[in-house]
Amino acid sequence: MDQLLQHLLNALILGSTYALLGIGLTFIFGIMRVVNFAHGELYTFGAYMVYLFSVLLGVNFLLSIVIAIVLGIMLGALLEWVLLSRLRGADIDTTMLVMIGAWIIMQNAEQLIWSGVAKSIPMPFPEEPLSVGGVSVAWSRVFVFAVAILLIVGSQTLIQRTRLGKAMRATFQDRDTASLMGININMIYLATFALGSGLAAAAGALLGPIFIVMPTMGNLAVVKAFAIVILGGLGNMKGAALGGFVLALVEELGAGYISSGYRDAMGFLLIILVLMVKPTGLFARTERIG
Amino acid sequence: MLEVDNIECRYGKVDVLRKVSLSVGKGEFVALIGANGAGKSTTLKAISGLLPPVGGRITFEGEDITRASARRILEMGIAHCPEGRRVFPYMTVQENLEMGCYRRRDWKHMSDDMDAVFDRFPVLGERRAQAAGTLSGGEQQLLAIGRALMSRPKLVLFDEPSLGLAPNNVQKTFEYIMEINRQGTTVLMVEQNAYAALEMCDRSYLLESGHVSLEGRGDDMIHNPHVQQAYLGMEV
Numbered sequence: 001m002d003q004l005l006q007h008l009l010n011a012l013i014l015g016s017t018y019a020l021l022g023i024g025l026t027f028i029f030g031i032m033r034v035v036n037f038a039h040g041e042l043y044t045f046g047a048y049m050v051y052l053f054s055v056l057l058g059v060n061f062l063l064s065i066v067i068a069i070v071l072g073i074m075l076g077a078l079l080e081w082v083l084l085s086r087l088r089g090a091d092i093d094t095t096m097l098v099m100i101g102a103w104i105i106m107q108n109a110e111q112l113i114w115s116g117v118a119k120s121i122p123m124p125f126p127e128e129p130l131s132v133g134g135v136s137v138a139w140s141r142v143f144v145f146a147v148a149i150l151l152i153v154g155s156q157t158l159i160q161r162t163r164l165g166k167a168m169r170a171t172f173q174d175r176d177t178a179s180l181m182g183i184n185i186n187m188i189y190l191a192t193f194a195l196g197s198g199l200a201a202a203a204g205a206l207l208g209p210i211f212i213v214m215p216t217m218g219n220l221a222v223v224k225a226f227a228i229v230i231l232g233g234l235g236n237m238k239g240a241a242l243g244g245f246v247l248a249l250v251e252e253l254g255a256g257y258i259s260s261g262y263r264d265a266m267g268f269l270l271i272i273l274v275l276m277v278k279p280t281g282l283f284a285r286t287e288r289i290g
Numbered sequence: 291m292l293e294v295d296n297i298e299c300r301y302g303k304v305d306v307l308r309k310v311s312l313s314v315g316k317g318e319f320v321a322l323i324g325a326n327g328a329g330k331s332t333t334l335k336a337i338s339g340l341l342p343p344v345g346g347r348i349t350f351e352g353e354d355i356t357r358a359s360a361r362r363i364l365e366m367g368i369a370h371c372p373e374g375r376r377v378f379p380y381m382t383v384q385e386n387l388e389m390g391c392y393r394r395r396d397w398k399h400m401s402d403d404m405d406a407v408f409d410r411f412p413v414l415g416e417r418r419a420q421a422a423g424t425l426s427g428g429e430q431q432l433l434a435i436g437r438a439l440m441s442r443p444k445l446v447l448f449d450e451p452s453l454g455l456a457p458n459n460v461q462k463t464f465e466y467i468m469e470i471n472r473q474g475t476t477v478l479m480v481e482q483n484a485y486a487a488l489e490m491c492d493r494s495y496l497l498e499s500g501h502v503s504l505e506g507r508g509d510d511m512i513h514n515p516h517v518q519q520a521y522l523g524m525e526v
Binding site for chain 1: 329
């Protein structure tokens with residue numbers, strides 16, 4: 001029983017970062033119809049920025065995470081401005097190929113800059129785990145969970161309540177009419193891609209110190225992000241968040257009770273099953289983005 | 291107020307408008323009638339900046355807006371109430387109205403204007419927190435009009451406001467538009483329901499296969515044999 005509780009707790013924590021990844025990708029696909037293959041590289045970027053600032057430059061750990069997220073937002077904005085803003089009206093295949101190119105370039109650049117050797121980032125939390133009623137959890141994971149939930153709630157609030165968020169939803173629902181309202185569609189796209197990228201960088205910045213940081217860490221992340229988004233129903237924000245938790249739960253239980261070697265396979269097995277039964281995803285509804 | 295001078299528009303390689311000219315004076319109610327595919331909606335899109343013309347010139351209050359952005363044109367005082375209502379279906383009634391005044395910054399007056407829409411149409415007020423997609427067609431049309439007015443425009447372009455509405459809603463919509471015009475807002479309206487449009491308007495233009503084939507006062511147009519035969523379904 002304690003073992004099950006422990007697995008559920010681990011799934012909840014891992015799921016919160018998966019949800020961040022999924023929400024970021026959903027933003028970008030939902031609003032811009034861009035299949036962002038570079039999403040995993042933003043994740044890697046976030047992790048390396050924490051490494052750079054907290055380990056190499058000796059900046060405070062928490063501040064390093066904030067810096068990593070801000071830089072992720074800026075890198076996203078740059079990618080949008082340099083690559084995607086020139087491809088307005090291009091079909092989805094074209095932008096997909098361009099983003100695959102960006103993925104390859106960014107990953108090789110990371111290899112060049114940081115070398116292929118994995119790095120670890122120490123976290124400034126007590127060694128002694130937090131124990132409550134037979135389950136224990138490392139403080140570092142409590143921290144990851146808290147920040148991830150904060151970011152999920154924050155981005156949801158942004159979309160639902162703010163002027164920018166409402167303009168994003170309007171653009172998603174009807175682009176031409178949104179531009180008749182005086183909404184600057186190019187600005188909305190820039191903000192969307194930057195925000196989605198920032199969330200991916202945040203996931204990397206949070207998980208990097210928990211695991212290890214290496215140039216190829218984004219490959220599995222991007223595939224999982226797609227899995228989460230498909231699981232949740234394409235373009236559905238709440239679905240992406242729930243999809244993240246479901247994927248983590250299946251991975252965690254599969255690794256715990258079946259085989260830890262097949263941990264990453266469990267999630268994909270689930271996707272195959274879900275798509276066989278419900279091709280629109282678990283939480284597909286008519287309502288999208290918001 | 292608005293001068294459209296020999297504009298030409300294309301969708302890809304297809305010419306949709308061939309040298310369309312028209313003018314709308316301050317406070318006027320001008321109707322644009324014509325058959326499907328004559329280029330009525332395209333003319334409105336050219337004016338509001340959704341489909342900038344490839345030739346010709348559009349000026350509004352003396353300023354050239356031919357290639358201006360939709361945003362700039364809205365800020366100058368032209369609102370476009372698009373065909374088929376086009377409310378944001380998953381946003382609430384209130385959020386739809388908020389989008390209508392997206393570029394305004396005078397928060398105090400914005401909420402007054404919103405209350406004015408709700409006072410005029412209590413049904414929208416009752417449903418302000420409801421998704422716009424759940425409203426009936428007639429309610430959506432009222433919302434779309436209310437949304438267009440939220441930018442406090444000097445000129446409103448209405449595209450087929452009666453399209454797909456039940457007859458009593460058509461009546462309500464037309465009354466609302468006439469009321470807006472009486473209160474001083476200039477109106478340029480595209481309408482397939484030619485008889486109703488000609489009765490309501492001060493002046494009108496008949497658009498046929500991409501150019502203006504006839505213009506005149508509304509009641510003169512009603513008595514024109516060509517209009518009667520082709521657009522009013524009368525035997526001449």
